[in-house]
Amino acid sequence: MKTAQITPEERERAFASAKKPEVIDKQKLKVRYHVEDYNVADRPRQFLEAFSAILKHSNYRMALDHFIRMSAKCSRCATTCQVYQATGDPKDIPCFRSELLLSVYRRHFTLGGMLKGRLLGNGYLTDEKIEEMAESFWNCTACRRCTMECPSGIDHGLVTHLGRYILSELGIAPRALVVSTREQLEGATGNTSAIPVPALIDTLEFLEEDIKEELSVEVKFPMDVENAEYVFFPAVSDFLMEAETLMGIVAVFTVTGDSWTTGTGYFDGINYGLFYSDRMLERVVKKVDAETRRLKGKKILIGECGHASRSAKYYIPVYCGGDKALPVINIMEYTHRVWKEGRLKLDPNAIMEPVAYHDPCNIARQKWIIEKPRELLKAFCPNYVEMTPNRDQNVCCGGGGGTVSIDEVRAYRTGVGGKLKADQIRASGCKYLVAPCANCKKQLRELVEDQGIDVEVVGLHDLIYKAIIWDEKFKVSSSPAEEIPQKQEDK
Amino acid sequence: MDALLDFARGPLFRFSFAILVLGLLRILILDIWGIIEALRKTDDKKIPWKLVSIRTLEWFVPVRKVFSNRPIYSSLSILFHVGLLLVPIFLYAHISLWKGTVGFGWPALPKLWADILTLLAIGTALALFTGRIISKTSSFLSRKQDYLWPLILVIPFLTGFICANAGVSPVLYRICMLTHILSAEIIFVLIPFTKIAHCIIMPLSQLVATIAWKFPPETDEAVCTTLNKKGAPV
Numbered sequence A: 001m002k003t004a005q006i007t008p009e010e011r012e013r014a015f016a017s018a019k020k021p022e023v024i025d026k027q028k029l030k031v032r033y034h035v036e037d038y039n040v041a042d043r044p045r046q047f048l049e050a051f052s053a054i055l056k057h058s059n060y061r062m063a064l065d066h067f068i069r070m071s072a073k074c075s076r077c078a079t080t081c082q083v084y085q086a087t088g089d090p091k092d093i094p095c096f097r098s099e100l101l102l103s104v105y106r107r108h109f110t111l112g113g114m115l116k117g118r119l120l121g122n123g124y125l126t127d128e129k130i131e132e133m134a135e136s137f138w139n140c141t142a143c144r145r146c147t148m149e150c151p152s153g154i155d156h157g158l159v160t161h162l163g164r165y166i167l168s169e170l171g172i173a174p175r176a177l178v179v180s181t182r183e184q185l186e187g188a189t190g191n192t193s194a195i196p197v198p199a200l201i202d203t204l205e206f207l208e209e210d211i212k213e214e215l216s217v218e219v220k221f222p223m224d225v226e227n228a229e230y231v232f233f234p235a236v237s238d239f240l241m242e243a244e245t246l247m248g249i250v251a252v253f254t255v256t257g258d259s260w261t262t263g264t265g266y267f268d269g270i271n272y273g274l275f276y277s278d279r280m281l282e283r284v285v286k287k288v289d290a291e292t293r294r295l296k297g298k299k300i301l302i303g304e305c306g307h308a309s310r311s312a313k314y315y316i317p318v319y320c321g322g323d324k325a326l327p328v329i330n331i332m333e334y335t336h337r338v339w340k341e342g343r344l345k346l347d348p349n350a351i352m353e354p355v356a357y358h359d360p361c362n363i364a365r366q367k368w369i370i371e372k373p374r375e376l377l378k379a380f381c382p383n384y385v386e387m388t389p390n391r392d393q394n395v396c397c398g399g400g401g402g403t404v405s406i407d408e409v410r411a412y413r414t415g416v417g418g419k420l421k422a423d424q425i426r427a428s429g430c431k432y433l434v435a436p437c438a439n440c441k442k443q444l445r446e447l448v449e450d451q452g453i454d455v456e457v458v459g460l461h462d463l464i465y466k467a468i469i470w471d472e473k474f475k476v477s478s479s480p481a482e483e484i485p486q487k488q489e490d491k
Numbered sequence B: 001m002d003a004l005l006d007f008a009r010g011p012l013f014r015f016s017f018a019i020l021v022l023g024l025l026r027i028l029i030l031d032i033w034g035i036i037e038a039l040r041k042t043d044d045k046k047i048p049w050k051l052v053s054i055r056t057l058e059w060f061v062p063v064r065k066v067f068s069n070r071p072i073y074s075s076l077s078i079l080f081h082v083g084l085l086l087v088p089i090f091l092y093a094h095i096s097l098w099k100g101t102v103g104f105g106w107p108a109l110p111k112l113w114a115d116i117l118t119l120l121a122i123g124t125a126l127a128l129f130t131g132r133i134i135s136k137t138s139s140f141l142s143r144k145q146d147y148l149w150p151l152i153l154v155i156p157f158l159t160g161f162i163c164a165n166a167g168v169s170p171v172l173y174r175i176c177m178l179t180h181i182l183s184a185e186i187i188f189v190l191i192p193f194t195k196i197a198h199c200i201i202m203p204l205s206q207l208v209a210t211i212a213w214k215f216p217p218e219t220d221e222a223v224c225t226t227l228n229k230k231g232a233p234v
């Protein structure tokens, strides 16, 4: 599937920048995302120092050496990239994006490159190149679909990831991500949405009451329970924006009776470090591990969020103990398992409208969780439809790689990054679009709004909430008898 | 002329072949060493072997890949690689040369097949070259070596084909043969230092890309120390 190139008017809209000229001047950066003030002096030297420090303490050198030897410049990746399809700008060809950084590596960190550079006296990293990288690496959604199409096996997503990390050491990183991460790691609330604990507890109690009113079922969000099987970390923004997802999750746990808890010490699954800095990635992952251990929890349970799941699943073992690290599971795995075990009953005709499932890149690309949510959905949505391509070949929502949290690039995300996805959604004819990811949900809602598509974007558990068949034993007996039939009439 | 031919066939061939083998060996060892080092440094040593193998094999038997994306270019590229690999290795004349010097050989391609594959390699190389010029995306990415390689590779195939088939005059035969051998030798020497090095490390690509995401632990502290950023705010 391919999307059409944007028109000049669409381009103007998508690439419009709200940045003041004096800020651009001062920061020597034309990028559309906001950046906090940083030291602009001698950026090439700063960049190379950061690059060298990172190479020294990482495994990137192995990959970069391999990539520069392999790169065949076949341009097969171009046709896969949803950004390139939309812009038609050759600078958006994934291989070109990678070459920006690979060429710096070749010139400054390989013997041949250094010799050649010295002899010919050229190729030294320039300010312009740094600006180009700052623009290019954040135009990419880090979806890693191009990687699947590269015969040479160059992981363009990895190169973008590294490029952003190096830039962040200079202070060039989207302000939205940096500010949130600062609050998460150093702020009073300790989470990216700056939710204080009392507000969190209020919210959860409110949801408990809501469910009781709606279903006459008593549910409980357990807080700070020690020795629980699962310690729960959703994208913290879910507490503000995805009440229905949380209601579905608490409903599932109510039915199964398994022990789970949220810790008041730390309750945020979001990890923007994955998008801009390995150092931050490490710090955030360690907070998740520490809170789970504080509560003597057995497993880390991540809510409906792609990048939160990937950063915990892949980086808890990396940063918190390797073989001995705590197991990490995603909520969809849990719900699928209890449903398979027959502990969760779903009404086969709960949702009659056409439903499609969107694979979050961070969950599907490495073939981690693909069939489970589909099996669940098919169990209660008789009109389940697929968007193609899907599964590990899925098309990104267009807000991946942290870009969804950068509000000032919304027009770009919904006009360029998400354009192919919009076509896909339209073609599927779905009414409900299920996206088990806080990032994807926000992006897809903005996408369908900006592109004028009549679809409701929901989480998987939002729908499960509607489909659960409750055993009588869960119904609250104390509620007035006449209230229940009344409720059903309302339905 | 004969002396030159002998020199090209003898010492020069041995020299360039040694560079080819040693150069590729060096790259292979460096690559594998990099992988071992990376795995040693990270605490997460689990490798999803199934996924890595599938994604590696998909490129060696690229049935699904061919038609999923740029089918014409992809088919041309595959046919080109088939000719490029099979002809030099399974040509009767080459095998008998080997047999003469090292004492062992292997089954050869029938002459007709060898000819067809040679023409296929030449044709597809020229087509790929043209494609690179015409395609907006390829030409944007291409470096000098990307244009030169298909052309350089055509030379030994073309001259070899002439020598094997056309009833050319002895002088012309010798010129063709000399060009054939010399161009092949230049190719041998260039392979380890250019993108053609992919012939040896390509099977490791998916593994490298997988392991690259496994970082060493405690790098936050280490990078901070190196960059004098200890205690600096986020």
Ligand code: SF4
Residues within 6 Å of the ligand: A080, A081, A082, A083, A084, A092, A093, A094, A097, A139, A140, A141, A142, A143, A144, A145, A146, A147, A156, A157, A396
């Ligand atoms: S990671 Fe995704 S957005 Fe970025 S270059 Fe590759 S296909 Fe395009």
